[in-house]
Amino acid sequence: MSLPDPTEDLDWGGYIGGIHEIFHKNAVAHPDRLCVTETVTSKAPTRTYTYRQIDEASNNIANYLRDSGIQNGDVVMIFAHRSVELVCAYMGTLAAGAIVTVLDPQYPPQRQQIYLQVSKPKALISIRKATEESGPLAPLVQKCIDDELAIKIKIPDLRFTEDGELIAGEDSADIFANVKGRASTPPDVLIGPDSNYIMTPLALGASLILPAKEDIQHVRLSEWMRKWSPTTTHLTPAMGQILVGGATAQFPSLRQVFFVGDVLTTRDCRSLRQLGPACTIINMYGTTETSRAVSYFEVPSAQEDPAALDSLGDSIPAGWGMKGVQVLVVDREDHTKICPIGVVGEIYIRAAGLAEGYLNDPEKNKEKFIDNWFVDNEKWVEADKANDKGEPWRKYYKGPRDRLYVTGDLGEYRPDGAVRVLGRMDSQVKIRGFRIELNEIDANLGGSPLIRDCKTLVRRDRNEEPTLVSYIVPEIAEWKRWLETQSLQDIDEEGVEMGPCTVYLKRFRRIQAEVRDHLKSRLPAHSVPSIYIVLQKLPLNPNGKVDSPNLPFPDASLMTEDASEEDLKSWESLSETEKTIATQWSTLIPGLNAKMVRPDSSFFDCGGHSLLAQQLLLDIRKELRADVTIGVLYANPTIRGLGSAVDSLRSGQAVTVDHSNDNVYSDSLDELTNTLDAKYQSADPDALSPSNGATFFLTGATGFLGAYLVKDILDRKNTKLIACIRGAKDLKFAKERLVRSLKGYGLWQDSWADRISCVIGDLSKPRLGLDDASWKHVADTADAFIHNAAYVHWIARYEQMMGPNVLSTIDAVKLCNEGKPKLFSFVSSTSTLDTDYYINLSDAQTATGRGAVLESDDLLPNRTGLGTGYGQTKWVSEQLVREAGRRGLRGAIVRPGYILGSRNSGVSNTDDWIVRLLKGCCQLGARPRIINSVNAVPVDHVARVVVASTLNPLPGMNVVHVTAHPRLRMNELLSALSYYGYEVPEVDYDIWKSQLEEFVSAGAVEKDQEQNALMPLFHMATANLPSTTRAPELDDRNAVAVLRADADRWTDIDDSAGDGISREDIGRYLRYLVEIKFMAAPTGRGRKLPEIDTSIAEAQAQWGVGGRGGTS
Template identity: 75%
Template sequence: MVDLPDPTIDLDWSGYVGAIHEIFHKNAQAHPDRPCVTETKSQTTPTRTFTYRQISEASNTIANHLHDAGITNGDVVMIFAHRSVELVCAFMGTLAAGATVTVLDPLYPPQRQQIYLEVSQPKALISIGKAVDENGPLAPVVQKYIDEELSLKTQLPNLRLSDAGVLSSGEQDTEDLFASVRAKASSLPDVIVGPDSNPTLSYTSGSEGKPKAVLGRHYGLTRYFPWMAERFHLSSESIFACLSGIAHDPIQRDIMTPLFLGAQLLIPAKEDIQHEKLSEWMNIWSPTVTHLTPAMGQILVGGATAKFPSLKHVFFVGDILTTRDCKVLRKLGPSCAIVNMYGTTETSRAVSYFEIPSAEADPTALDSLGDVVPAGWGMHNVQVLVVSREDHNKMCGVAEVGELYIRAAGLAEGYLGEPEKNKEKFIENWFVDNAKWVEADKANAKGESWRQYYQGPRDRLYRTGDLGQYLPSGAVQVSGRIDSQVKIRGFRIELNEIDANLGGSPLIRDCKTLVRRDRNEEPNLVSYIVPEIAEWKRWLEAQNQEDVEDEGVEMGSSVVYLKRFRRIQAEVRDHLKARLPVYAVPSTYIVLQKLPLNPNGKVDTPALPFPDTTEMMEDASEEDLKSWEALSETEKTVAAQWATLIKGLNEKTIKSESDFFDCGGHSLLAQQLLLNIRKNLGVDITIGVLYANPTLSALSSQIDRLKSGQEPTVDKAAEAVYAKSLDELINTLDTKYQSADPEELSPSAGATFFLTGATGFLGAYLVQDILSRPNTKLLVHIRGVKDTSAAKERLTRSLKGYALWQDSWADRIDCVLGDLSKPRLGLDDASWKQVAETADVIVHNAAYVHWIARYEQMMRSNVLSTIDAMKLCNEGKPKILSFVSSTSTLDTEHYVNLSDKETATGRGAVLEEDDLQGSRLGLGTGYGQTKWVSEQLVREAGKRGLRGAVIRPGYILGSRHGGVSNTDDFLIRLCKGCVQLKARPRIVNSVNAVPVDHVAHVVIAAALNPLPGVNVVHVTAHPRLRMNEFLSTLSYYGYDVPEVDYEEWKTQLEEFVSAGAVEKDQEQSALMPLFHMATSDLPSTTRAPELDDRNAVAVLKADAERWTGVDDSAGEGITREDIGRYLRFLAETKFMPLPTGRGRELPPIPAGVAEAQAQFGVGGRGGAA
């Protein structure tokens, strides 16, 4: 067992090692002639090197001037800064005066500079001469504020250090400003500071555009340097490079670390800090240590060829560090160890570390890491605590994701002038009584002079707002921000996950994905990408294509390529489509020369351009115009409709073979397109026709047929493709299957389950049903995560979101990484072997659920994955297979007519032993077709020895007790759509809807108590409601939804949808994603056969006898009270409003259920794991 931090131990609260300016002064006295700061040459200036004596005397001169001017402890001194030796002198001089240093970056806009002045209220202003030379004087609005609003005690308007080390700052009233203090250059002013004195004032982002000002403490400035020197072998022989942003708090570390150690600091010229040149500078000047943000690291390695063998350590701070960034750096700096350091402005310093040995020391060091480098372990006397989000009195264990808190004696003082924010973020440690440390400190006090500036021990935790988990090594992995999720078209999306997958493309050097709103206030996923030029040229050569001349267009501070890399966008989109859900694939890609950085060295998000779609639109070439002229009138009209809906698409660049979806269309735009075609061309195209004919020529041909009074063409071969596929796939099955004996599985003997689709709606309740049984264990198949810890976290979050999670389950669950769309369920060899040798039962629940996609698009995920699941049954231990299918396999006229006939004769309904040949032709959805083929394959395997069950549920609605519902379900969306329309359709068909927990019970009962062979188990409602009864509950509970004829309701829905914006999911009809279903004759399409369920009764009775003691064989249906609980849940989770009319009060749901859904973000279908 790894030792995790104990939040009750002593962290040496009074271990103050002294002020940095005092330690620097001692180093200067001990080694006066040692090189201290070197400014390397620029295009206009030579190299200049200054000794410790020269820097110390210049700093002391500034300190004594400030002191004599009345600057004292707590006063703020602002530096109008420049990366130069004068910045070092100004820093150290301010600190030696006992004051608080803050930096004003000349690159900030005047309004921002004025805000910093308003927040900090400085008492002195130091302007570095080079800052004025390069940027001009302060803007008039800034200077006016200084003159009229500030009470400055002194100004140093033009600070310069000559080549000989003589300090000057211009003249005031014809006098040398430093004349009175030059004689004091060898001594510090008589000033005392202590651990709680405030040496720095740094800024971090705040609300409403106003930055938060963070007061540092002298304790934290120096506390960790001795430990760092020992841990990373830093010494007076080290040579540091000054590369941090001049207004970014890591600049403090750049300056103070070498001065603490007695080492040398190299300051590059401005023109050296850019792609390719920075690596050359490193090669020439040979620094051994540097601090970088990941964005600055990109500048160091981007396009670089020059190696820097002298570099021994790079300390990364300020943002997420990817292993991809590290790989390139290790090639250029083979002797360089990479240290990822986690911390914030509020922690005063980066406070954790994760070291990656150099390529020379360990060439395979990155192989065991995921995409993101961990934050690592707390530094000496620092703890990174992972605290449970549900119970803050509980620390998380390994692999449990919680909120990160930093516990350290060196935390910042807090936010200047924001006491309420300080209470929220700097929290007294609730794990231990602080009085314990106070008493110990009193006993050890020796009357030190600095104690007048010490409040005594304060055991505080800084609440970071980050999520993370302990890895098995005890290191911390940051997994994101609490508030990092965004929502587009109703889907929750992690932007970091998009960027991680983008970064996996060899064509991409750097990227950043944001949600941006266009001129219509519609949210869009926009990815900003910087191409890897060398790889781009290789790709063009492989594609037999030529590069395009394009110098780019300047937009703000960025250069945007509108033409040259247009072909890269389709490649990147395909790259993401293979790795992310369709809704998480950005709609817009903006190719930049480089990502803009703010002065702190981070990506300057506000500066990223969002061109108008007209600017992004591709110009039509001469060839395009010839193709356009050759199009038919229908094709031109349809192309114009595409261009209206898809941003940045020029209709005249659309060719006859262009595909609507490849051009940027998606499912919601497809619905809108069909409406527009109906309005503009007067024909009613179904969504199925569009998906079957997505190219311009094919779709236009179908429209022409309809306009001439003909029916759309149906590809008979395509219609029969799923049946033909079955005939081919049956021949690939094993000739014989082994099978477990269900009698050997019992509450005493236990059972190990392998479950797919566990993070979906039904999947969560399958987990609950399995683990509620004694001696059961669970192996879970999880898609789209980088390691098993993240997989377990995803599963845990899903179960917590459904208010199902129990801590006692943690040790009974193991996860494997996989992907249905890949062979062998996407399992690696070790995971395949693990499942084969340990599982007794396989429950194959996962599927790619899409009501429009074609069979061929879904076959890999839905059909071939089922064959793979059966292959697993035939390897290792004998197993039982429980396959979750759907009543969509019965959606043909044959079974509706058969049901009517059987019911009329009194013989019952569609039997479970029916051979399903009535659906060999006629199934209308690719999803239903894949389930039909899979069922037939599983039943065939049953004839060859496999034992198990095929479970066919209908509509799966919310849980019986909690009311937790799936907001992707058609019936749930139909309810919301009716409330939005203020009308409900009259449809009298029966509805086969069953609570999700009962469906889960049937699935697991069938798995543990299978009948001989493989049998179908129908999950049918007892009793069934009719659709008009189901929808009438809306009125019963007070919603204003009078019943109207279906055709009238359909017309209202079409008008409602036509008036809405495509992207605004919350204002649109909830039925927009299923619009084609809602408007395609629901009275006919919702007819469903009655189902015999004798096998379901048998397995439930057996389950009661052998496992649960509870007989649920009578079945379950949906009552009016159940629907009321669903509506309560949906209203409390803001999916739909509360009723406002007269009616019965909605039934209550258990406390915390709705809150769990909101916190953990579940409720969709999921399942395609």
């Protein structure tokens, strides 16, 4: 199917009448047809009304409004919820020529007041039934009405005589009253969640059934559906979950279900098809601003096509534009382009029926309602003049206006031309430097069989820290089955009422740990929410959507009632030190009750993270007088372990976690070597060339270096890329994440779209987390494999990092031994050299003129002595890759040092140690004097060395050093701050360290203050930087060789002279960091920061990069 043409004529003058006019024609055509049925409630019997009765009542309202002075275009507000009186008031207001706005009594008074102030209605129609059920208007709302509104109309219940005649009230304003309607079987019925969809069936001449409010809840709604046997229904996805949640009653009469308002999941559709096997599901897309649903996608009934959902993924597409509507997916960088199939863009709606705009908000109208730039609107104006037949409605018609509504939603075209909505452009948030997709969290939460419904938000805790909070509704039947498998008893708990929500504090406590484990296996650690609040159901607003503002705040889960008798017994068993530490945890971790903490509870499993860890250590130092290091915490994260360490320190005993003398990592090498294949295929680099082409398989493609590896690969002629992406729900989402990353770094080129494909993987799992089909595809397709991804953590122990860093490397070389022979490059780190042995060796060899540490050095002296788990995993991985090389594998081990920003653009990784050091110094107003040299190289050059080493390897498996030419000293690097106008005088390291400790020890920052950039790396910054930042000089003759070969065979550019960082480069990085608002601009005297392309910074803000990258 072809994509929509934004220059096509949408029949701008094809007006068929207002909905009230169409309704009146239906009333004339079939006056005695049943129009509206309000079903029985606990307080009132069933009420039914014909088309003639509703039409007559509507006309009376219209006449009264006109007689009261209402003119065309005046705003009339109706205070009502879903009822027959609302139908009459709505139709009557339209017939009077007024603009309708509905104020629902369920909204809080403050919101009602805002609606009144913004819409500035000339009249208010208040339906008595609404005030009876919801109570009188709040005083501030009533005052606003009394002060501002000239016309006030009160409507009691609608009443007719036994002959069907409307009874007029004694007060001329009391237009309606009660009735004894007569029941009949409607030919076609529809339930509407709001006023828009009450009107649609009436315009079609159908009969409408309205359920009572008390019936719109789990189980009861399905029973209502079975009892009243509608053939058609209209729901929001949230109401659909109420319909199917826990339901057993089937409704065979149902033929069509229309959904609009939010993402419709295939899981909910499967449940619905089981209960209504004959129903066709129509998913629609629309917003308030489009005045109606604007697209549709039809899913055949289960009877017609049992497998209809199998190919649709996790959610139902939005589909195709309805008549007179186009759903345009527009390129986010070049709005003159419509995205091709499979490319993600922003959704724009083109239609004649768009809303007039936001009332009294011209600036927002300019932003969201824009003229169609694809075609000259005068073309339609001239055509409309030619068709002018003097119709009565033309005196109100403003003429053709070819406008677009900017939705802010992301979407893509499927091969059949249907649009798939991929979420909001603003659904991505940033917490602690990490970019997080809220939609992705909910998608993975929804994959748990224990969860029926969920919503994840970023809320601020009592310390004003942004915190991920997931609100979950359990699937009760599955929960009970799970309890049986665990041999556990359910807890009888009614829950606590918090506003419109019922919160369970005890009953589902175990589900939280289960859900956290579920997410940990699918998402990066930073995307796993800290708090889970279990609700009976998600609150809905009057439009049937999740009412996010009414979800309880995180402190709701801090109630002391949450501690059970079992918890209290465990609490009493803790020592005083352990109780103090548990209390400190509860102070730092939102939603944690100290009395629920068990001896084996882990700080990190309870919701702690690196920033909170640093604060915890300061709290322990202040309150317990124990100087606990970050390493001790990571080695002893439980209450019992940490309490024991604190007690040991307070009694004068040494507590150390220095594993540099341990044999754990070197012992594991001996065991892991036995898992390697006996022989490896040896690929021929000469078989790959610009004429023959090359297909790369790359891990870590969405990270900082990974993005530039993608660029270097695809900038070459005749190359293709298969990228391994972690945590994506499907392949399209995986590719979108990669494209978004590349666009954020300013690297993306449209010509790459057909040369990139993705597989979904996870380094922490066997076989790189690839399914069998993906493994085979890569094995049979890839010519070269760059293993760039890794779990980077400067505190975690070797055992914790062994899976994603070491075992993944074994699987990587195994993949090279299947299918095609592959060239293999392993991106390592100079952290494998971080021992005194190599620093002393470098000093000795340099002093005697024998040069630096050679690339041929086997690093066996570092079998012991490496002090970080990360360095240990890289050392073991290097040794395994070397051994695979001895057994036939061809490739390279590339060792970069510090990877700084792009020389060309200034784009930098805001989580880089040196970048954080630069910002931290500015925050402190001082920089330390450290004279060690820094092996820092621009990311562009590191990527070039990695790709050149892959395509042009020396015989066997060789190390390639990436070393700076020339190297700056640390004090030279930091002096660039003063050079460019930052007021940061140089001080001795000990003074600078004391200032940093004082800054951090001051405690939690105020709401508008910013945490020091070095806080996550506080342990490194205060651990004798003059000593820990020393690094050996490195020989790089292998790097020179592969870069020269690369120039000859691939690029025609000789980069063999190497690269380094200059003061100008640092200035460019600072400018970028200022542009993205990571750092403040300098205010002192100094050179002006270099110019950069500011569109790069804009792209960073739009596409969400610059923080930490993933591990795959």
